[in-house]
Amino acid sequence: MRSATPWSDVLNRLVEATGETLYMVGVATLIATLFGIPVGVWLQLTSPGGLRPQANLHRVLSFVTDLGRSMPFIVLLVALMSVTRLVVGASIGTSAVIVPLSVGAIPFVGRLVQNILSEVHVSVVEAAVTTGASTVRIVRSVLIRESLPALINAIGVTVIALIGYSAMAGVIGGGGLGDLAIREGYQRFNARLLWSTVAWLAVLTTVIQFGFTRAARASDRRRHASV
Amino acid sequence: MITVENLTKSFQGIPVLNGVSLDVQSGSVLGVVGPSGAGKSTLARCVALLERPDSGAIRVDGTDLTALGGTALRNARRQIGVVPQGDSLLRQRTAAGNIALPLESAGVPGPQRRSRVGELLDLVGLTDKAGSYPDQLSGGQRQRIAVARALAAGPSVLLADEPTSALDPETTGSVLTVLDRARAELGVTVLVVTHDMAVVRKICDDVAVLEEGRVVENGKLLDLIGDSNSRTASALLPAVDLNPVNESNFDRVADVVLVGFAAVGALLPEASHRFGVEVNLLGGGLTRLAETPVARFRLGITGERADSALEWISEAGGVVRRTLKGPQGVAA
Ligand SMILES: Nc1ncnc2c1ncn2[C@@H]1O[C@H](COP(=O)(O)OP(=O)(O)O)[C@@H](O)[C@H]1O
Ligand SMILES: [Mg+2]
Numbered sequence: 229m230r231s232a233t234p235w236s237d238v239l240n241r242l243v244e245a246t247g248e249t250l251y252m253v254g255v256a257t258l259i260a261t262l263f264g265i266p267v268g269v270w271l272q273l274t275s276p277g278g279l280r281p282q283a284n285l286h287r288v289l290s291f292v293t294d295l296g297r298s299m300p301f302i303v304l305l306v307a308l309m310s311v312t313r314l315v316v317g318a319s320i321g322t323s324a325v326i327v328p329l330s331v332g333a334i335p336f337v338g339r340l341v342q343n344i345l346s347e348v349h350v351s352v353v354e355a356a357v358t359t360g361a362s363t364v365r366i367v368r369s370v371l372i373r374e375s376l377p378a379l380i381n382a383i384g385v386t387v388i389a390l391i392g393y394s395a396m397a398g399v400i401g402g403g404g405l406g407d408l409a410i411r412e413g414y415q416r417f418n419a420r421l422l423w424s425t426v427a428w429l430a431v432l433t434t435v436i437q438f439g440f441t442r443a444a445r446a447s448d449r450r451r452h453a454s455v
Numbered sequence: 456m457i458t459v460e461n462l463t464k465s466f467q468g469i470p471v472l473n474g475v476s477l478d479v480q481s482g483s484v485l486g487v488v489g490p491s492g493a494g495k496s497t498l499a500r501c502v503a504l505l506e507r508p509d510s511g512a513i514r515v516d517g518t519d520l521t522a523l524g525g526t527a528l529r530n531a532r533r534q535i536g537v538v539p540q541g542d543s544l545l546r547q548r549t550a551a552g553n554i555a556l557p558l559e560s561a562g563v564p565g566p567q568r569r570s571r572v573g574e575l576l577d578l579v580g581l582t583d584k585a586g587s588y589p590d591q592l593s594g595g596q597r598q599r600i601a602v603a604r605a606l607a608a609g610p611s612v613l614l615a616d617e618p619t620s621a622l623d624p625e626t627t628g629s630v631l632t633v634l635d636r637a638r639a640e641l642g643v644t645v646l647v648v649t650h651d652m653a654v655v656r657k658i659c660d661d662v663a664v665l666e667e668g669r670v671v672e673n674g675k676l677l678d679l680i681g682d683s684n685s686r687t688a689s690a691l692l693p694a695v696d697l698n699p700v701n702e703s704n705f706d707r708v709a710d711v712v713l714v715g716f717a718a719v720g721a722l723l724p725e726a727s728h729r730f731g732v733e734v735n736l737l738g739g740g741l742t743r744l745a746e747t748p749v750a751r752f753r754l755g756i757t758g759e760r761a762d763s764a765l766e767w768i769s770e771a772g773g774v775v776r777r778t779l780k781g782p783q784g785v786a787a
Contacts, residue, residue, distance in 0.1 A: 356545075358605075360560045450546055
């Protein structure tokens with residue numbers, strides 16, 4: 229039996245993999261948020277109770293969104309390889325993972341956002357309509373601003389979900405914490421590396437979750453809300 | 456000022472409004488009352504331009520607003536301030552921020568906006584709550600802020616759907632006071648939808664009773680009050696027949712309605728004096744419609760000239776609603 233990897237090596241591997249994970253997930257979250265919020269807004273506006281109800285368009289949008297959400301990430305990873313090569317210039321590597329990660333997360337974020345926006349009470353939205361506000365203003369000042377705390381939490385949920393998905397990045401040489409745990413820890417029977425990575429992932433996701441919860445609370449103006 | 460003409464609206468083929476016509480004089484308050492499901496909110500939503508009627512017109516200063524779309528519709532909306540049914544304030548904005556929303560929509564610049572918000576907070580008596588969030592305000596305070604918001608862009612019409620439905624009688628008073636001030640100080644025309652007769656009693660000049668999507672009664676409150684067939688009158692006047700009376704003790708027994716200070720104060724003693732009759736109060740009582748005292752009494756009159764006395768009362772402005780014992784009445 230070979231001797232365990234020295235702790236200093238474990239630490240180095242963890243630092244490197246953490247950087248890769250944060251890079252992949254960070255950029256993908258940014259892109260997914262940038263595109264996912266408009267998708268969610270569009271879904272909500274066209275929904276039957278929305279500001280611009282359009283039943284057929286809504287059905288198509290919903291179908292595409294749910295299709296995207298139900299697509300296993302590993303399939304997306306492989307299916308999008310040619311697109312990835314076009315966008316990133318390579319179909320393998322850490323940057324290459326960002327493309328399928330983002331594409332997979334957009335419908336995920338879109339649905340989350342729509343659910344959150346639909347929680348804004350109809351009478352609140354209608355009150356804004358009667359002030360003569362434009363749809364753009366209502367989306368910005370009413371729908372999004374009123375749900376900001378929930379939206380920030382949703383982005384936190386997305387980050388955690390993407391950390392999970394990114395574990396499969398190893399398939400196309402993306403690296404990151406998940407890859408480290410699976411390929412170098414589990415498959416090579418390196419228990420110390422495996423469990424260190426698992427423990428660190430737990431810490432990392434907890435800290436991220438905590439950060440988003442705090443940010444969401446800070447954005448909530450109803451500080452003295454009577455419960 | 457605001458005219459609703461022959462409005463019809465149905466949902467999934469079920470008619471909800473069946474040709475509703477209303478006319479609200481500039482600077483007056485119309486109360487739309489009626490049982491639950493009568494179509495009051497649907498009417499209010501049509502007037503608020505939130506729902507497009509199937510046919511008919513809604514005119515403010517002569518212009519039909521039902522056909523408008525796009526920017527014209529948004530501009531028209533600023534002429535009609537709306538207090539929607541239920542909680543409608545942005546919970547992530549302060550009271551002042553909520554009042555500012557219509558001003559932002561209208562593109563009013565910052566400094567002007569702030570001074571206008573200040574005026575409105577003053578109008579609704581909540582200057583000290585400018586920085587409070589809706590969750591920190593009571594139900595009545597939230598409604599007053601909603602009224603201030605509805606008035607912010609300077610509309611000529613103020614529309615409120617059940618503005619007091621969730622409030623206790625005391626708080627209701629504070630909200631009604633604000634609606635009344637809006638009319639008195641800003642000269643807006645007010646249309647208030649309610650199932651609460653206290654609202655009608657306190658602030659309405661005119662009443663429309665809606666039933667199954669039709670206006671079944673409409674007129675000036677003080678005119679309706681003397682009409683023996685009016686539901687508004689029977690809902691607002693004091694009850695008369697609480698105590699059974701032995702009618703044989705009197706030559707005439709009649710119900711009369713008296714409207715106004717002069718009538719309530721002096722008509723009966725004067726009748727008694729002029730015709731040498733004895734006028735007894737057998738039932739009924741006094742109430743107020745806004746500032747006007749209104750009485751409904753059951754009178755027992757004894758004396759030879761009892762008929763002449765009743766006739767005179769009715770000529771002098773009293774309304775003899777029903778003669779229970781007399782020429783057209785029931786003989787004991
Ligand atoms: N959007 C709608 N879709 C279908 N039916 C509706 C809708 N709005 C109102 N109705 C129906 O119209 C009738 C009148 O409702 P409403 O105007 O709310 O009455 P009110 O405010 O007098 O209680 C009710 O029977 C209600 O179910
Ligand atoms: Mg209603």
